[in-house]
Amino acid sequence: MNTRTIPHSSRRRRRRIAVVLTALASAVVIAFAVQQSLAAASADAVQEGTSPAAPPAPSEQIDGTVIAPSEADGVIRDGDQPTVFDVDRVAVGNLDPALLAALQRAATDAEGDGVTFLVNSGWRSPALQERLLQDAIAEYGSEAEARRWVATAETSAHVSGDAVDLGPLPTLDWIAQRGWRYGLCQIYGNESWHYELRPEAVTDGCPEMYTDPTEDPRMQP
Known part of the structure; x- marks a missing residue:
């Protein structure tokens, strides 16, 4: 019986292709999990560490960790996401006016396609941002990660009111294709939900994305 030997180079190519496909699939899963984790951390922050009778101020700290930020700090509970028109919610109302106007224009047009813009996270107080960072350090094991x-x-950019995290997935698909028309751009390759205003994108297109926030000069200490 004749047998055909597959060359080593062909087997190596197949293994490399399989590894690349596995890595891409894992990256998508991780990115989605991170978004869900951050949303859950925001919601959990409302419920931890205090009694209803005497909640601490949002900036109160214990051992360097901010405890119990509230909705007044921009916390959005899972299942209670506002739209970009719910300006009575501070997470939306405290966004930069130009960013908010662009979001509302885009959302109005998206409604014609049956798509609703929900805000998973918008403006955040410094206390909430610090809490999210501390939670992420605990989860990932280091501040660098x-x-x-x-x-x-x-x-x-959330603390300054210059960024918004959007959802659900149909919204992200819609804005990824059309956001530049409103000056709305995804800034980081690993955060498909994070959008900021880049007015020049209307004529020039959105700028090249950073791989993640650590490449952004604005994020440097």
Whole structure:
């Protein structure tokens, strides 16, 4: 019986292709899990560490960790996400006016396609941002790894009101294709939900994305 030997180079190519496909699939899963983790951390922050009778101020700290930020700090509970028109919610109402106007224009057009813009996270107080960073450090084991996903309170575009995290997935698909028309751009390759205003994108297109926030000069200490 004749047998055909597959060349080593062919087997190596197949193995490399399999590894690449596996890595891409894992990256998508990890990115989605990170978004869900950050949203859960924001919601959990409302419930931990205090009694209803005497909640601490949002900036109160114990051993360097901010405890119990509230909705007044921009916390959005899972299942209670506002739209970009719910300006009575501070997470939306405290966004930069130009960013908010662009989001509302885009959302109005998206409604014609049956797509609703929900805000998973918008403006955040410094206390909430610090809490999210501390939670990320605990989850990822180091500040260096955590900073790939969560900025410091001093550098965060959420704290300044210049960034918004959107959902659900149909919204992200819609805005990824059309956001530039409104000056709305995805900034980081690992955060498909994070959008900021880049007015020049209307004529020039969105700028090249950073791989993650650690490449962004604004995020440097």
